[in-house]
Amino acid sequence: MTQALKHRLPDPRDTDIVFCTSKEGLAVIGKPDTELAIWERTLPFCLQSWLNQLDAAFLPDFRTLVDPRDVRRAIVPHMDNCGMPSGDMRELLVSDIEDLVSAFAGITGSDLVDIRLERVDHDACWKFHRDCVEARLLTTYRGLATEWVHRDNETQALQNQKNYDGPLEQFQSNDVAIFKGSCAGPGSGVVHRSPPIAGTGHTRLLLCLNKRSMTSPEPWPADDRQETGRS
Secondary structure (H helix, E strand, C coil): CCCEECCCCCCCCCCCEEEECCHHHHHHHHCCCCCEEEECCCCCHHHHHHHHHCCHHHCCCEEEEECHHHHHHHHHHHHHHHCCCCCHHHHHHHHHHHHHHHHHHHHHCCCCEEEEEEEECCCCCCCCECCCCCEEEEEEEECCCCEECCHHHHHHHHHHHHHCCCCEEECCCCCEEEEECHHHCCCCCCCEECCCCCCCCCCEEEEEEEECCCCCCCECCHHHHHHCCCC
16 A cells, blocks of 8 residues: 655755745745745644534635635635635635735736635546646645655656555645646656545545636636726
């Protein structure tokens, strides 16, 4: 059985992996020799407990392309539509997403950010792969977090897939990771996968941030932005 290393300590040999203590530290992903930046953090216990106990049917599942200044107005209606209870805990979640979108936009120089907040109860993206992006931010608010492998194990993981039994790393829930994808240049792209959870009864809540791409939805409605005085 593959063993996930739950509390990995920095290894001096991992010159392309950087651990940081703040969201500002994630900007190190902009350096040519950095492939993965990990902000090891924890959320307030009250928020984590609320998310873990919330009926999975009330977890949001949406995608939107939005100006970082308009995140709150763009995502709150999705939370209303799925029945996520309003109140202090939801406010903490919205504020955290706003902060991460703002940080990602600043690091990547994006005027629009593609936001996916996904409710996952199946084996989504279970295959080891490299993302076809320049850079991507991931954090898991609920459930098992993303799994990944080191350079030495990438070929084996990509070839063996579900039969891979080599060393496997796993982000902690609420860790924030920005990693380069295959579009960042030759040799770039962290090999990773979503943890297989089909049949376990568990539901994940995953936030994924990307720069605008050909697969992004249309920007958050122009008529709504005009109501706020945005051009």
